[in-house]
Amino acid sequence: MSRVDVRKTHKLFIGGAFPRSESGRTYEVTDSKDQFLANMALASRKDARDAVLAARSAVAKWSTATAYNRGQVLYRIAEVMEGRREQFISEVSDSEGVSSRKAGAHVDAAIDRWVWYAGWADKYAQVIGNTNPVAGPFFNFSVPEPTGVVAAVAPQDASILGLVSVVAPIIVTGNAVIVMPSSSRPIPAITLAECLATSDVPAGVVNILTGAPAEVMPWLAEHADVNALDGAAPHADWQATPSLSRMRAFVEVKTVWHPMGV
């Protein structure tokens, strides 16, 4: 007799915890052959507001953590994901209806993407920032600083690689994020949330809301405590090595002047 498996309840990820939707709503997720996979929490306006609150409380500490610390935390995510590689592959394969080989390539690229961005934590300021030789006795320099709380929609097709590619550049630069993963393929996102929860990522830095972006994003867009919105490009090639652009998008540049003289 085969063993009856124990199935997981999928919930939201807000402020480091896994609550059900405050609305009590769920929606059904199926695989590529229309077979039932799971009931997902259907995030509401209230869940979104809770997530903004969690993100906002996380920003002060995360944005002032040392770049070295942020880099190590991101690298830790890669380490923890690597340990769950098989689980991710089977979930991506189920969700996207692709072969294990193809799913494996997506998962590997997603893990490697964390490593790539981990390395940027203590470098992007050296590449984007600079001193400015102003014509006067002043020391003048420009540094990138995080914009704050970012609300993002992850790509709807690339369930894990797209999600990681959207979240990593936002948080490596010191921002906190509320992200809505693929509506129809959200299961790998919840597994990612479990990795984040066990990877030294401070609570609230990443918040994941499953559900309908069309319903929730307008509330986030109107929310006065959200500093930036990211609607990920639907047809981007997520396998390609990224450029600086996604990090640049979520930083402000601050210029400081200071007189120089005896």
Next chain:
Amino acid sequence: MPFDYAPAPESRSIVDIESNYGLFIGGSFSEPTSGEFFKTINPATEEVLSEVAEAGQADVDAAVAAARRAYDKTWSKMSGKDRAKYIFRIARLIQERSRELAVLETLDNGKPIRESRDVDLPLVAAHFFYHAGWADKLEFAGYGPDPKSLGVAAQVIPWNFPLLMLAWKVAPALACGNTVVLKPAETTPLTALAFADICQQAGLPPGVVNIITGAGETGRMLVEHPDVDKVAFTGSTEVGKAIQRAVAGTKKKLTLELGGKAANIVFDDAPIDQAIEGIVNGIYFNQGHVCCAGSRLLLQESVADEALASLKRRLTTLRLGDPLDKNTDIGAINSSMQLSKIEELTASGEAEGAERWSPTCPIPDKGFWFPPTVFTNVTQAHRIAREEIFGPVLSVLTFRTPEEAVAKANNTPFGLSAGIWTEKGSRILWMANQMRAGIVWANTFNRFDPTSPFGGFKESGFGREGGVQGLGAYLNVEDPS
């Protein structure tokens, strides 16, 4: 009754030292063809810790050949992304084994465990972590769209920060795609040999890192080897000049990180207590075995008496003794040779008319020790104001105006570092601008970070280690084709 500290020794049981070590060539340890071994001792007790191979010409040839093979067959063909993963592994292994490495460093070097544990090892891990991230991002570093590695790097490092100097050399070399033959200092080879074990644990392809032990002669054979593309040396200006002469006229790229005679300049508006801590850290950290040590203290006249009194009071609280004791501030001098050099120079200080002062502090019977020492009434002509002592000896001079401070600070053939203590921000920046030195610390001293380039002006060397600029030392920046 004064309260005293109870002994708080760190256990050395975490460390396993073999009775002898061979050479790490091509991914495994082998006996030296020379058949020669030399002893490495604990400078705090003179106990023999182990016997280490003395690499001769045939061993140097074998190590360079292993590095060349690894460069041609593996490392230069590997993607930056994969190189990054190996270097990240090394960083993590160092973090995991950091206590063990800290104890080993303290045993072999004599530095206080508090420093090896809280300064050296965290910086070592950080250095690998930082450079791991560059391995797959070199096209963003400003050296062109596809910067190329140089080849085989010959690296010779000093005994003052054995593992940290290894990290400063090996991490950028590997990140930029070079392979390495590294020679640690003869008095402190053990952590480099432990690093060889870490390379094995990381599964680093054989020959990418080769560690050969030996004295100056081994180092000379290594830097003069015709199949070496890059030479990197940290150590004395005298040896640095000899290396520069040896390399002149060859295709080899060279970077040198040499001596220093840094001025630590205290203005009358400086926060004195904070400055005293910085002065003490600047010259007594690591027994003053620091090339960027703040060995010349320049005090503005109006605060000189007050600052000197505070400094002397602070020095009476420093604890000299067992480096493995967690309360120890001043450890052992690394070798009897270095101790003689410090004794010779301090004797010259007295002979030339400077006034010598040390707090009363008991000196252990065995091992090499030198008490923290301050010289006042020092003139710029004194040897102790001109020559690098590389020991816990501070020469105090005074100045009246900022211009005079600048003139005195820059009055040296060295140019590694400088310190400025003042509450006035504009003066910090003006002074920093005037200093002919590679690193300027303001209201702090002896800060190090892998993101921050380190290296000197003038006879303190050329090339930088750390930061974006440090990558240039291991990339073919002149010929991008």
